[in-house]
Amino acid sequence: MMALRAKGLGKKYKRKWALRNCTLDLGRGHVTGLVGPNGAGKSTLLNLASGMLEPTTGTIEVCDGVPGSGPAQLAKVGYVAQNTPVFAGLTVAEHLRLGAALNPGWDDALATARIGRIGLDPAQQAGKLSGGQRAQLALTLGIAKRPELLLLDEPVAALDPLARREFLADLMAAVVEHGLSVVLSSHLVADLERVCDHLVVLADSQVRVTGEVEELLATHHRLTGPRRDLDTLPADQQVVSASHTDRQTTVIVRTTAPILDPVWTVGQLTMEDLVLAYMSAPVPGRPALEVLR
Amino acid sequence: MTWLTWRQFRVSALAVFAVLAAFFVVLAITGPDLVGRTTFTNEDTLYVSTVLAMYLLPAVLGVFWGVPMVTRELETGTHCLVWNQSITRTRWLATKLGIGVTAAMVAAALLSLAVTWWASPVDALAAAEPEASLLTRLSPVVFGARGIAPIGYAACTFVLGIAVGIVLRRTVAAMAVTLALFAAVMVAVPLLLRPYALPAVEESVPITAESIHRIIGNESGLEAITVTNPAGAWVLSNETVDSDGAVATSLPDAVQGCLPPPPGDRDSAAPPPPDRQTATECLAQLSDLGYHQRVVFHPGNHFWPLQLLETACYLAVTALLGWFCFRRLRHLS
Amino acid sequence: MIEFHLDGRSGLSPYQQLVQQVRHALRLGLLREGDQLPKVKDVVTDLAINPNTVLKAYRELEHEGLVAARPGVGTFVIATLGGTTLAALGPLRTDLRRWLTKARKAGLDDESIEALFLTTFRTATSEKLA
Numbered sequence: 001m002m003a004l005r006a007k008g009l010g011k012k013y014k015r016k017w018a019l020r021n022c023t024l025d026l027g028r029g030h031v032t033g034l035v036g037p038n039g040a041g042k043s044t045l046l047n048l049a050s051g052m053l054e055p056t057t058g059t060i061e062v063c064d065g066v067p068g069s070g071p072a073q074l075a076k077v078g079y080v081a082q083n084t085p086v087f088a089g090l091t092v093a094e095h096l097r098l099g100a101a102l103n104p105g106w107d108d109a110l111a112t113a114r115i116g117r118i119g120l121d122p123a124q125q126a127g128k129l130s131g132g133q134r135a136q137l138a139l140t141l142g143i144a145k146r147p148e149l150l151l152l153d154e155p156v157a158a159l160d161p162l163a164r165r166e167f168l169a170d171l172m173a174a175v176v177e178h179g180l181s182v183v184l185s186s187h188l189v190a191d192l193e194r195v196c197d198h199l200v201v202l203a204d205s206q207v208r209v210t211g212e213v214e215e216l217l218a219t220h221h222r223l224t225g226p227r228r229d230l231d232t233l234p235a236d237q238q239v240v241s242a243s244h245t246d247r248q249t250t251v252i253v254r255t256t257a258p259i260l261d262p263v264w265t266v267g268q269l270t271m272e273d274l275v276l277a278y279m280s281a282p283v284p285g286r287p288a289l290e291v292l293r
Numbered sequence: 294m295t296w297l298t299w300r301q302f303r304v305s306a307l308a309v310f311a312v313l314a315a316f317f318v319v320l321a322i323t324g325p326d327l328v329g330r331t332t333f334t335n336e337d338t339l340y341v342s343t344v345l346a347m348y349l350l351p352a353v354l355g356v357f358w359g360v361p362m363v364t365r366e367l368e369t370g371t372h373c374l375v376w377n378q379s380i381t382r383t384r385w386l387a388t389k390l391g392i393g394v395t396a397a398m399v400a401a402a403l404l405s406l407a408v409t410w411w412a413s414p415v416d417a418l419a420a421a422e423p424e425a426s427l428l429t430r431l432s433p434v435v436f437g438a439r440g441i442a443p444i445g446y447a448a449c450t451f452v453l454g455i456a457v458g459i460v461l462r463r464t465v466a467a468m469a470v471t472l473a474l475f476a477a478v479m480v481a482v483p484l485l486l487r488p489y490a491l492p493a494v495e496e497s498v499p500i501t502a503e504s505i506h507r508i509i510g511n512e513s514g515l516e517a518i519t520v521t522n523p524a525g526a527w528v529l530s531n532e533t534v535d536s537d538g539a540v541a542t543s544l545p546d547a548v549q550g551c552l553p554p555p556p557g558d559r560d561s562a563a564p565p566p567p568d569r570q571t572a573t574e575c576l577a578q579l580s581d582l583g584y585h586q587r588v589v590f591h592p593g594n595h596f597w598p599l600q601l602l603e604t605a606c607y608l609a610v611t612a613l614l615g616w617f618c619f620r621r622l623r624h625l626s
Numbered sequence: 627m628i629e630f631h632l633d634g635r636s637g638l639s640p641y642q643q644l645v646q647q648v649r650h651a652l653r654l655g656l657l658r659e660g661d662q663l664p665k666v667k668d669v670v671t672d673l674a675i676n677p678n679t680v681l682k683a684y685r686e687l688e689h690e691g692l693v694a695a696r697p698g699v700g701t702f703v704i705a706t707l708g709g710t711t712l713a714a715l716g717p718l719r720t721d722l723r724r725w726l727t728k729a730r731k732a733g734l735d736d737e738s739i740e741a742l743f744l745t746t747f748r749t750a751t752s753e754k755l756a
Contacts, residue, residue: 031676050377054623071379079377085370090300101296102378138374145379168674176667176677190634194675217639218752268637268748 001064003028003149003181004049008058011044018044020205022058026183026198028148031175033192033213034185035275036202042185043082045202046151049183050079063148075105078142082153084135088127092120095137096144103145111144114170132163139167143174150174152184156191164188168195189272199271201278208278213271220274221259222267224250241281252277294380294388301365305358306396309350313404316346320411327414335428340415343408347438350404351446352475354397356468359454362389364464367625382622390455390615394448401447409439420525420593431527431596433483440600445607450475452614459621482603488529490602491595496523498586500533502573508552515544515552518576520586525593536583545582551575628656630669637748640675644683652692652707663693663701 002025009022019041026032034042047053048060051068060066065073086095092115100106115122118136120129126137135155142150152171156164172195174180186192192199199216201208209216220240227249230239237259242251252269253259259266269277323339335341366372376382412430416439419427428435437443454471461467498504498520506521519531533541552572591599628651632640651657664672666680684701687693695701729739 030678052373052376068381071381071384074377074381075379077377079373081370081373081377083370085374087301087371087374088369094300098297098375099378102294102375102380104379141374141378165674169671172670172674172677173667176670194632194640194673197676197678214639214641266745266749268752 001028002026002061003030004032004060004062004183006045006048006058006060009045009048009055009060010057011041011048011053012056017205019048019202022207024200024207024210026181028181029175029179030198031172031182031184031196032198032200033196034183034200034202035187035189035192035279036208037279040202041205042202043153046079046153046183046185049149050077050151052079071104075103075145076148078145078147078150080135080138080142080150080152080155082157084131084138084155086126086129086134086137088125090126091122092124092126092129092137093122095126095141096122099141099144105146107144107146110146111140114140114144118166118170131158132160132167135159135163135167136170139170143170143178143180146178147180149181149183152182154185154187156186156188164191171195189275193271199275201275203279203281208281209274216274217269217271219256220252220254220269220277222250222252222269222273223259223264224248224267225264241277294384295392297375298388298392302358302362302392302396305361309353309358309400313400316404317407320407324411327411330414331418333415333418333427340412343412344434344438347404347408347443348479350401351397351443351450352472354400354447355450355454355471355475358393358397359451360458360467360471361464362393363455363458364462364467367458367462368464372625382625383619386455386618386622390452390618393451393455394611397447397451398444401443402441405438405440405443412439423522423524423526429525429527429593431525431591431593431599433487433527436483436487436527436596436599437479440597441604442600442607445604445611446479449607449611449614452611452618456614456618456621459618459625487599487603488591490599491591493529493589493591496588496590497534498588500577500579500584500586502570502577504586505573505576508572508576510552515549517541517544518579518586520588523588523590523592526590527595528588528590530587530589532587533579533584534587541584544576544579547582548576548578551578627662627664630664630673632673632675641679641683641686642751644669644680645686648683648687648692649707652703657703659703659706661703663703665700 004024004026006022006024009019009024010017011019022041022045034045036042044053048055049062049067051066051074054068063073063076065076067077068074087098090098096108096111096115099111100108115137118133118140120133120137126134129137135158139152139155142152150171156167159167168191171182171184175182184192184196193213197213198211199213200210225248227244227247230242230249230251233239233251233253234255234257236255236257238254240252240254242249244250252273319339320343327333333340366375372385375385415427416430416435419429430436430439437446450471453474454467457471457474458464458467461470500518500520504520505518507519508515509517509519517533522528522531533544535541552575628647630644630647632643636643638646648657648663657663663684666677666684669675669680670677684693684695688695688701692703692705692707693701694704726739729742734742
């Protein structure tokens, strides 16, 4: 049972492709980070997964169902949109009532407990909450409906460091307790490093790389050495990005085999290095890189 | 969803019904005074305000109920929140439409009932005395302020507001467009469509001294005459026609002398104009010349058939707009 | 009960840091046989990290024979570090001194020695864990 499966997924607005050739397989029980520049297609992908948008090409299946296709499917997927919209005129308690009325699987005990733990006043109007409190309220609505997959579009962008840490801690607690799968888009690589075990890098409306974080970090290396032509590298070393000075070549490669050439100094990459390498790499000639589980 | 829709809608709904209630009180107090009155003018303030209120209500419902129901959610982004709470967009819209259209129709029905009841003495007077030049309930402006037609207007304008809101997504622009379309329709239907909804009755009235009602002329001479309207009717045309059936654009020279043109300032020595009796007897010569008056009208008993037809048409358009809204909903995001 | 922390600049992945911290605690005597390791849920809530990270660390420690998981109850320490390793420290220290002398003679300065040691250490560690 997959959390999200996309094949050749694409979305076009008027003349521009917001997302192209997206092929992804995300298993259940994982926290997947979605990272990329603004306008790369992260929000589009999340909107397609939640059923807010319809694909132009390709298919997408979420929790083994077509997104947005009826109440049963909608109950399986939770979505917290960017800027965490809430009804300004309704109180916190009325939002919980909304959740209870509209969701068949609503867990009221969980919602009330969470609101109490965060310290929100149930009688407070949602329009008067701070950014962090609004995000927590939106997250409560997403978690208490007990979905199988939770989609979060930059939920912590407007939060202070403490609020951010609390938000992520609560999210991880929900993953442990309920076996939730999460797809989380964010710019903050430090956060993604802590909470994600899967990574998807989007740039230029296409998927650049996807895979398990541990595996990606283990198979990507930075090679530094005297200046040389990249054609001389072994075939199993896939070049992700390269830069040259007149004396030195620095290249980031992906390979499962050990690097035997003694002329190279081999260095490890942090997640940020990895993300930056793929975000700035030129578009590959063929469609998105092969899927890794 | 019902609870949520009501919770979001309750302020607008209560505001409109509160104003209506106040209006009903005014009508209830002044209503009994009208019974048995023999003189009335159409310029009476309260009469004018009842007609205005009947046309204002559908506009308000479309602009302040219909448009914000959709655009406020789209502008604040709360549709992202609601559509991801295990209800489909269709159910969301269906609930909003159901509650809104019902409330609109109830408000219009209540107001129409109150106004029709209040104005019934005036309408009876207008129907009984065609000489009084009062607007009958069939006349274009008053027709839309009576009976069941306002229910159709209210339902249609409300759903129009929702449709425009779905297409334009911005509150202010949608409000302006809804209002403009409403005004255009309210002018176009009585002018272009309603006269042909049912076949009008054509009557040939002989021109006699008793039947002549109005004489129209200017400095260059007499132009036309009209005969008395049939009681309670909506007259579409009242024209002098010659023996071949062609409409006379101006009266023949033979009768021009019946009523000399009004004297200019220079001509103070001119003789005083003849009295009405002499003038009409003189103009009755037109019959001898082969002229008669052709009156095309909808008689008083066409009122309810026209009302039913018009309401049915507006409700059909409402259904069509509703279908359009559901189709268009899929493309919203 | 020990408390975990993450060092963003240590160069080790989060789960490796957790393993290291448990071993360190065992060595220092902060954890003894029979003590319970923090529950996965508590670690996750304190540190805001992925539960799979914690699970992987605990599995690694179990693989090394240091802890054992009791389903439904928790993860408990079953062995200690120390003792045998303490005895081997003397010869190891001497070997290290000799290597340092060799490196200095080869002309390496302090920074080069540290760089050489760290890269070799890290490569060897990741090869062992992979």
